[in-house]
Amino acid sequence: MKKELTRAEEQIMQAIWSVGKGFAKDIHEQLEEPRPAYNTVLTVIRVLVQKGFVEYKTYGKSNEYSPMITKEAYSAQRFQSLKENYFGNSNAKLLSFFLKENNLDLKDVNELLEIIKKERHD
DSSP, X not given: OOOOOOHHHHHHHHHHHHHSSEEHHHHHHHSOSSOOOHHHHHHHHHHHXXXXXXXXXXXXXXXXXXXXXXXXXXXXXXXHHHHHHHHTTOHHHHHHHHHHHTTOOHHHHHHHHHHHHHHHHO
C-alpha cells in the first residue's frame, strides 16, 4: 500500500490506532478538542475503508472499525517516501539534515551512533 493520508485522514487514523478496535463513537471521543463533527468523522472513516487503511465488522446497525495497517508500518512507508522525495534516497543527506536542524550536541550524536551500531548487530 503506497497511499498517503490527508491531514484529516491521518488525524482519524491516529485515533483508530489509539483505540485499536472501536465504533465511530469511540474514535470520535479519542480525537483532541476541537473535535470535528461526528458526521465528518464517519465520512473520513468511509474514505479510509475505501483506501484500504481501515476494515470493519457490522453488528446490527453499527460498524466496529480496526486498522488494516499498523502505525509503525505507515510511519516506515511515510519515512521512506520523505527520504526518497526530499533527500534523493540518501541516508547521509537525511542524517545531515536531521543533525543540522536539531542542533544535536556530541552526546546526542554518540547516542545515535550507539543505536546504529546496535541495530546493525541485531
